[in-house]
Amino acid sequence: MNEETKIAQIIIEVLKKKGEIHLLPKILEELKKEIKREKLVLVLARKFDQETLEKIKRKLKEIFGEREIKIEIDKEIIGGFSVKSTDHLLDATVRGILNKMKK
Numbered sequence: 641m642n643e644e645t646k647i648a649q650i651i652i653e654v655l656k657k658k659g660e661i662h663l664l665p666k667i668l669e670e671l672k673k674e675i676k677r678e679k680l681v682l683v684l685a686r687k688f689d690q691e692t693l694e695k696i697k698r699k700l701k702e703i704f705g706e707r708e709i710k711i712e713i714d715k716e717i718i719g720g721f722s723v724k725s726t727d728h729l730l731d732a733t734v735r736g737i738l739n740k741m742k743k
Contacts, residue, residue: 645738651667652664662704677707678725678726679706679707679708679710679725680700680708680709680710680721680723680724680725681702681709681710681711681712681723681724681725682696682697682700682709682710682711682712682721682722683711683712683714683717683721683722683723683724683733684711684712684713684714684717684721685713685714685715685717685718685719685720685721685733685734686715687713690696693711695734696721697709700723702723704723704728707725711723716735717733717734717735717736718733718734718735718738719733719734719736720732720733720735721733722736
């Protein structure tokens with residue numbers, strides 16, 4: 641059993657003991673809203689034209705859902721891109737691939 645499952649079970653047990661289990665749907669609704677507010681950071685090696693950026697943003701929203709996307713430029717990654725959030729890291733940078741090969 642992973643840590644998230646244990647935490648969810650503890651929360652449910654506490655709500656049951658306190659006679660507040662009816663609050664669970666509202667809690668889940670608020671958690672979903674919070675997850676949607678989480679930002680994604682798209683790190684690029686260089687600036688792209690607006691059309692290309694919009695295509696990338698649409699694809700990220702398909703994958704990660706409706707989230708704000710912040711764009712950063714980092715010339716040290718050489719090429720490619722990475723996408724970061726508090727719980728995901730998608731590293732498709734040349735630098736990341738070279739580091740993996742080095743290991």
